[in-house]
Amino acid sequence: MAYYKKFSAILAPRLLPLFNALLTDGHFTPESLSASIVLIPKPDRDPLLPESYRPISLLNTDVKIFAKLLSNRLDLLLPRLIHPDQVGFIPGRQAFDNTRRAIDLLWHASSSHTPSLFLSLDAEKAFDRVEWPYLFLVLEHFGFPEKFIAAVRSLYASPTASIVLPHAPPTPFQICNGTRQGCPLSPALFALILEPLLQAIRQSDGVRGLRVGDQTYTVSAYADDILLSLTDPTGSLESVSSLLARFSNLSGYKINMSKSEALAISVTETESARLATEHRFRIQRSRLKYLGIYLTTRTETLYGANYTPLLRTLQQDLDRWSRHMISWLGRIHCVKMNLLPRMLYLFQTLPIPLVGEDLQRMQRHIDDFVWGGGRRRIGRQTLYRPRDRGGLGLPCLRSYYYASQLAQIVAWHCPTTERRWVELEHSMALPLKLDLWIWLSRPHRPLLRTACPAITNSLTIWTKIALKCDLTCYPSPLTPLCHNREFAPGLQSAIFSSLTAKGLHRICHLFPRGTLLQYQDLQEGAHLPPASLFRFLQLRDFALRPHIKQAALTKLTPFESTCLRGRYTKGLISSLYQQITCTLDWAELPYIRAWHADLQEQLEGDSWLDIWEASRKISVCTTIQEQAVKLLMRWYTTPAQLARIKKTPTGDCWRQCGAKGTYFHMWWTCPVIHEYWSTIQTLFEEVMSPDSTDTGPLPAGKPAGRPFTEGTQVAYQTPGSCAQGSGGGMDKNGGPVDRTGTQPYQRLLPDGKTDGDCTPHYGLFL
Numbered sequence: 001m002a003y004y005k006k007f008s009a010i011l012a013p014r015l016l017p018l019f020n021a022l023l024t025d026g027h028f029t030p031e032s033l034s035a036s037i038v039l040i041p042k043p044d045r046d047p048l049l050p051e052s053y054r055p056i057s058l059l060n061t062d063v064k065i066f067a068k069l070l071s072n073r074l075d076l077l078l079p080r081l082i083h084p085d086q087v088g089f090i091p092g093r094q095a096f097d098n099t100r101r102a103i104d105l106l107w108h109a110s111s112s113h114t115p116s117l118f119l120s121l122d123a124e125k126a127f128d129r130v131e132w133p134y135l136f137l138v139l140e141h142f143g144f145p146e147k148f149i150a151a152v153r154s155l156y157a158s159p160t161a162s163i164v165l166p167h168a169p170p171t172p173f174q175i176c177n178g179t180r181q182g183c184p185l186s187p188a189l190f191a192l193i194l195e196p197l198l199q200a201i202r203q204s205d206g207v208r209g210l211r212v213g214d215q216t217y218t219v220s221a222y223a224d225d226i227l228l229s230l231t232d233p234t235g236s237l238e239s240v241s242s243l244l245a246r247f248s249n250l251s252g253y254k255i256n257m258s259k260s261e262a263l264a265i266s267v268t269e270t271e272s273a274r275l276a277t278e279h280r281f282r283i284q285r286s287r288l289k290y291l292g293i294y295l296t297t298r299t300e301t302l303y304g305a306n307y308t309p310l311l312r313t314l315q316q317d318l319d320r321w322s323r324h325m326i327s328w329l330g331r332i333h334c335v336k337m338n339l340l341p342r343m344l345y346l347f348q349t350l351p352i353p354l355v356g357e358d359l360q361r362m363q364r365h366i367d368d369f370v371w372g373g374g375r376r377r378i379g380r381q382t383l384y385r386p387r388d389r390g391g392l393g394l395p396c397l398r399s400y401y402y403a404s405q406l407a408q409i410v411a412w413h414c415p416t417t418e419r420r421w422v423e424l425e426h427s428m429a430l431p432l433k434l435d436l437w438i439w440l441s442r443p444h445r446p447l448l449r450t451a452c453p454a455i456t457n458s459l460t461i462w463t464k465i466a467l468k469c470d471l472t473c474y475p476s477p478l479t480p481l482c483h484n485r486e487f488a489p490g491l492q493s494a495i496f497s498s499l500t501a502k503g504l505h506r507i508c509h510l511f512p513r514g515t516l517l518q519y520q521d522l523q524e525g526a527h528l529p530p531a532s533l534f535r536f537l538q539l540r541d542f543a544l545r546p547h548i549k550q551a552a553l554t555k556l557t558p559f560e561s562t563c564l565r566g567r568y569t570k571g572l573i574s575s576l577y578q579q580i581t582c583t584l585d586w587a588e589l590p591y592i593r594a595w596h597a598d599l600q601e602q603l604e605g606d607s608w609l610d611i612w613e614a615s616r617k618i619s620v621c622t623t624i625q626e627q628a629v630k631l632l633m634r635w636y637t638t639p640a641q642l643a644r645i646k647k648t649p650t651g652d653c654w655r656q657c658g659a660k661g662t663y664f665h666m667w668w669t670c671p672v673i674h675e676y677w678s679t680i681q682t683l684f685e686e687v688m689s690p691d692s693t694d695t696g697p698l699p700a701g702k703p704a705g706r707p708f709t710e711g712t713q714v715a716y717q718t719p720g721s722c723a724q725g726s727g728g729g730m731d732k733n734g735g736p737v738d739r740t741g742t743q744p745y746q747r748l749l750p751d752g753k754t755d756g757d758c759t760p761h762y763g764l765f766l
Helices: 002-006 008-021 061-075 095-111 132-141 146-155 186-203 233-251 269-279 299-321 328-349 356-370 380-384 397-412 420-429 453-465 493-500 519-523 531-543 546-552 558-565 572-581 590-599 605-616 622-632 639-644 663-669 671-687
Strands: 034-041 053-058 116-121 160-163 208-212 215-217 219-222 225-231 261-265 282-284 287-290 293-296
Touching: 002 008, 008 061, 061 146, 061 186, 095 116, 095 208, 095 219, 095 225, 095 261, 095 287, 095 293, 095 299, 095 328, 095 420, 095 453, 116 233, 116 287, 132 146, 132 186, 186 219, 186 233, 208 420, 215 420, 225 233, 233 269, 261 269, 261 287, 269 282, 293 299, 299 328, 299 356, 328 356, 328 397, 328 622, 356 397, 397 420, 397 453, 397 558, 397 572, 420 453, 493 531, 519 531, 531 546, 558 572, 590 663, 605 622, 663 671
Parallel strands: 034 160, 261 282
Antiparallel strands: 034 053, 116 225, 116 261, 208 215, 208 225, 219 225, 287 293
16 A cells, blocks of 8 residues: 555556546456455364364455545445444444443343343354345445446456465455455445344334333344344244344345354243243353453443453463563553553443452553563653653553543433434433533532443542543533522423523523523524523523623533534544543643753743654654653653662762762763763764854853754763764754664773663763
């Protein structure tokens, strides 16, 4: 793909006519539709059996680019074509939409003692079995234009594949069914293919799902991972089996019932065993695996079934990685890229409280791994901040857990038609609305009439951190008008229905554009009943109370703005994590205060943004990046520090200049090093900027510029030190920029050995 990007100006004009021709009667060459299949052996399997290998298909790049173009256009329509029960590969939908819903339904069935069966269907090679005539029939049924269908047909016009084997020539064979592996369009096509089956199950009179409020919840799917929530198990299973058989005959899609599993709630063991025998699925007594997590009959056992084994595995992984020589920043990257995604998936999919001791133990294990079992030289507040905010980006598990749960509170504000678990939890909380209730201060909150564990956990976290992390203030601009104990008439929400229908839900809605709303504005475009005027005057009187008016006109916090928009946007968890971890102002970071004290001036925020950016992009080499970060965050030990902790008898400079060996002195103001800096300045002017005017030597004890501003990081080599540096370039003003790194050094003793002291004796930033 890099080749296509590099030469896009040459290739794009040639690909465009080809792609346009495919919308009518054009076609790819047979070679373009050929796939190379590489076999990946499955662990602990017999290598002589074909099923012991996982095939990975490699497609022609021209074909993949064209398929991606079609996929991008189809993604715009999928949320409207595919029911919210299907969350796999649909833009804006995620796996936790179905896991949280399943946990809610399991709790509801268990607490209401409703005889229920949760059946997880195992599809037999789902993507490989779909018949192409059925695929194109579905596209026509959904109303896709002929050009789009013709474009899809061009991808399935007699494709071939060959298996890549060592020392054997490839033998092409014809592909006759299934969506193509590795094709960007395949996930979207499969969602369309499966939708008629899911719709038939929902609409079948014989299939009874769990009913909560005025909605029925029968089926949830992530691509081919289907979970059925059935009441009346005997009758419902008969209807489901009939629908699956008919769909299989039509499409080629087949369910492997012998690998399908079910979890029974309030169903006798005798009845469960009979159903399992008749329909040939496996019955599970206490837990059921779905989308990578274990669903249990009791919410209290979810933690032990999911977190306990994962934490044990992660600790073993950290212990194993600790035996390898990995750089300091490399260890942080290991945690971010390997450990964090596994924890983050459970944080999102399981709306349950964590055991604080386990989380603290895991965080300590991570810290020990990052520091190699040694002393921690940088505070956690700095470690956990993102790198572009002056930190190191080490994941804080507790903050990521809070961010994941807050993201689902944001989802409460989304339209209920987008996420069925939101609709479900709103039904459980009636007559209150969760997206309004949380913005009330505790004294003014009415009693919440639900014990749903997912809801109570989210509300507990919100109450705990809302004020602490500056997510809101009370009263908030989003304070609701109805069900608010401070506004007594609003406790009877029905009498304000005509006004809430006009969008008056929160106190900020009464002050659009900063001025109080007038009744005439509400009457525009719609007729209001006469009683609405009196209700509006009641709202107006409430809004004009000094503290309410002040709250309504208060600027929204970032979290309040996100909730008010009602959209679960991409990168939401990362954004919330930054809000949680960056509550401390950047100027209060210990190393920044120390630099300001040394420089005897306050650098502006923009200067520090440039400094942080420069330290991240100083080089592609991790070692050089690490040295820059260590220097910036005052990692290195100085004579003054060693004397303070009684490691040395005196804190004088090691260069024997007689001054106190502070961090700033050792790097910058020591007279012994002054001549070196003058030489460096002269050298840069001569080599990098030959046309510049010579500014003369540096004045004694005073650098020509401030440390850590736009300029140059340099290193020098003193007797016994090992310093390295490389790279160069020009800054935006044409001045020199040298991307040089530094390394700690060890002092040489008279016998030629080193004393193991890794304290630096070299330069700073010009």
